[in-house]
Amino acid sequence: MDIFIQQIINGLVLGSIYALVALGYTMVYGILGLINFAHGEVVMLGALTAYSTITGLLGLGVPLPLAALAGLAVAALLCMAVGYTVERVAYRPLRGAPRLAPLITAIGVSIVLQNGAMMVWGRNYHAFPNLVPERQYDVFGATITLLQVLTVLLAALTMAGLMLLVLRTRLGRAMRATAENPAIAQLMGVDVNRIVSLTFVLGSALAALAGLMVSANYSIAHYYMGFILGLKAFTAAVLGGIGNLAGAMVGGILLGLIESLGAGYIGDLTGGFFGSNYQDVFAFFVLIAVLVFRPSGLVGEKVAERA
Amino acid sequence: MTAPAASPAISPVGRTPIPARVWAAYAGLALLLALLPCLVGGVLGLGNAWLRTLNFAVLYVMLALGLNIVVGFAGLLDLGYIAFYAVGAYLYALLASPHFGLHLPAWAILPAGAALAGLFGVILGAPTLRLRGDYLAIVTLGFGEIVRIFLNNLNAPVNITNGPQGVSGIDPLAFFGVSLAKPVVVAGFTLPPLAATYYVFLLLALGVVFVTLRLENSRIGRAWVAIREDEIAAKACGIDTRNIKLLAFAMGASFGGVAGGLFAGFQAFVSPESFSLMESVMVLCMVVLGGMGHIPGVILGAVLLSLLPEAFRYAAVPVQKYLFGHVVVDPESLRMLLFGLALILVMLYRPAGLWPSPLRKRELKRSTS
Amino acid sequence: MTKTCPARPAYPHPLASAAPLALLIAAALAGCGNKEEPKPAATPATAPAVAPTITVRIGHVGPLTGPQAHLGKDNEDGALLAIDDLNAQGIEIGGAKAKFELLSEDDQADPKQGTIVAQKLVDAKVNGIVGHLNSGTTIPASKIYFDAGIPQVSGSATNPKYTQQGFNTAFRVMTNDVQQGLVLGEYGVKKLGAKKIALVDDRTAYGQGLADEVEKSIKANGGEVVAREFTNDKATDFKAILTKIKSKKPDLIVYAGMDAQAGPLMKQLRELGIKSNFLTGDGGCTPEFMKLAGEAAEGQMCSLPGVPLDKMPGGPAFVNKFKVKFNTDIQLYAPYVYDATMVLADAMKRAGSADPAKYLPEVAKTDYQGVTARIAFDAKGDLKSGPISLYKYAGGKLQFVETVGGGAGGSGGDAPVPAKGDGQK
16 A cells, blocks of 8 residues: 555656646647647756856855755746747747748757757756755655655746736736637737747747756756656646646646556556557557547547638 | 649640740750769769768658648648658668568568558548648657558567667668669669669659559649548548548558668668758758749759758858958858758748749738728 | 640750750760769779878768767767878878778758768768767668678667678677667676566667667576556656556666656656565666756666776766867767777778678678777677676766676676577567
8 A cells, every 4th residue: 555655656746747848838739739849959058057156155054055056047047048039039020931930840849958958058967956955744655855855846836826827917918818818818919929929038048947856856958858747737737628727737747647557557457568668659558548438638628620 | 733824824724835945954854964963073072972962852752742642742741751651661671681580571560551551541541531730740740750660569579660779780772683782784884872872762752643643634733632622522522531641541541661672772872860850941942932832832842952951061162261361150051040941931931932933822812901 | 734834944945045055955864874884993082192192081871960069079079080180190001101080960860861961971982980979870871881892890789780781891899779779688687686667668769679688688597577667758757657657566667768758757667655676778878867866866876888988998088078179068979980080990991991792701800909998790780799888877977887798808708698689589
């Protein structure tokens, strides 16, 4: 039983990380209907910038909490700048272009960001410093660390904050209007370009936060980390219903749980024929099954047929 | 494909006699293609590496044309296309290598690979019929990964694919008893293996081009385009959207299967790492960058994207030396950086692709105005 | 295309096009005609013996971009250092002073690109090849080198298949998976006294190959494999499989894969409160591992083929030189690639020629004191009875424990290593 609880905890933490990254995907998608494939790379930039800032400041004797906050701030600023630039340069000119054109630029942007990061931070893996004391708690025989608790809380808080922003503020209303119909929103006096830019900037700040949390959790930062993370988060966002904030959260957590339970129990379920090597297969099968029955994701609204 | 309401610049479908200069252009193109290996190897002095790159480029033309059926014609975003390539490649590898001790001839395996890949296409297509856009993309992506993971792990408990070790010692491609691994003598003229392989690939690629050209203007091709433009309207017009979509998946996949078989025979080694998601993405880039749904454009895209990284490989050091006098940036980092930039720039300046179909060009004009 | 779609701004008139075309044909045919001539001759860039100096070009291939770029660069650095040393020594080959040059290529760990760059190096008429890094690219490329008759020495490809293809040009200065797996399994059971062992591999050619051999060896030595779990070479979260392993209560966990996964895995292992010992192969035997695993690495063990650098003649000097030249620590395979390059140069020296056809037989007869081991090849091109050393992570350093297996430089053959892994499937 304690093993099962441990697997649930593992899945929850992993899922929260996916959810954090997926929130950024889904925000941009909600407004523009664009898969920002470069989002994973922005997360990576956030992680590496935070790494450099934090280790640099720690080296100067700055206390850890301050260094961590500074790291987050610098990473967020850099990511926001990058996000803004990418939107202006690579996506905005393509609004109204064929649907797949921005997908290709997104891939181009991620290749550029990845190789740029490789030139700056080198090819080596960086060991990310511990941000919070290594404290462990016992939950029915399973263990959870302080950092993991923080990760789950932070993901939930971020989602709640975003929901508030989107549903309760003027900016949020403008975002929803833009998502609904940019042309009409424009007629109603919404500065669509500004809203889209703001969405990207916000999404990138989120990416910085996600990057920091990912690296803190796995104590690792590397220029190639964005790709697989982006992929998983994208999967999570679609599973939940892309474009929907709650969906990203649900999808993320669910994907984390599926992966964790899959790796833990596939072997027993299939009499040892399949092992944890089929963990991703299991995850994708669940994804396909979900989408076959709910073609627009778990929480996704039923979009009109000609989406 | 040409709508009746086409602007007068575009001639209707009816066969008008083809002007002589078009014939001349075709003849020139044919000659160029026929002499390309000699040009590359001999006159331009580029060597066999380019010939090999060229062979891969032709393989990618086949792949891109296959994916074009699904993405370009039928408008179904497919991110797992490389799975069919993998199916074709592994079928060849398993049936013509010491792994199972089977050595079936290529002429038998390649069609079988096409058929099996087609079947996989239907298997992928069936559960995804109701999905569209990005949901379809993620499911196809998942399918591609599932195939790769199975290939990577089916070495236990029963060893089928030899797992991550891959299958080595695959028989070289051979047709009518002539192996492409050795120099081929044709009418007293000796062709080095790479050139001979090029001709075989080219021939098959031309076959694929021919089939897709014929498909484009057939009932089926029009049905695909109808589904792409508006599925509900297509259904209302009496198109059996389910079967037509499945057909798109199957046809596209079967081209991938053939290309996969050729790849296995050419490389003499297959392993799951050749069939990663990045490969799917690359083929998709070729289709979109060249001009989705437009066959010459797709061919251009495939050729360009397979040659470009190699060209950068050659240019990265000399260009830097010329500009700065010494190497400032690692050539390999620069190579990928330039590649990424090229993708962005091309799409910014030609959002419909480098060589879009006239129809899409008009569409684009309409939607932006 | 059947329409009047302008396929290409064509020649203005069919006849006008004939002239350039004719030229084109003539030129191309001339090209083809020439082509057959130089091929068999394939004289490398070595000038005739009269020339006072000859240029020897060594090709190197590894992934210099992508997730394994740090190892690829490390390999490249190893080769570069060897080239520098060779040039500093002023070696004479066949009476002519040799100037060594490195041609380095990036294969992105992609088999397709591996063959393209292999061809590129063959075209450039390199005299020898060190590389590639991954077995997945080494194997398809080895055919191209074999066809061109160019000797290839890999410093890091461990898949037994590489040397089993019957290519007389394929060598490696690294133990293969079979040799290392045997030692790891035996060491775990016999020396560490582990009865119940859990195995994790990363499903790469390297990880899976090594893990399979470790499993066999564990069973042969009377140990029990209580769990066989898998991850992948891009993973960062291992909690799910580790939790499962925890329930089996193993004495020892063996990981077959690279440092970038081994480090976080080690750390997460302790976070879950698993007390088992940890043992890994060469992929995890790096400073990177200790950096990533932090304190969790303390006291755990890994193995590296060969003999520790500080026990080898020229070893400490090598470490210093490396550090000074590249301002970074050795990652993993640089010393092996260094040796690989030296083996080629040594064979050229003995043959008195840098012509691949002439010095290839000498490569097979190599008996060279490298910085990693005394290098000699068996009939297939594998390292003859390669010694394997075990290390302990202690105080942020890799501490040498002992050397097992292998004749030269080792502590004697208490673990007889079979020359060949016929156990493969």
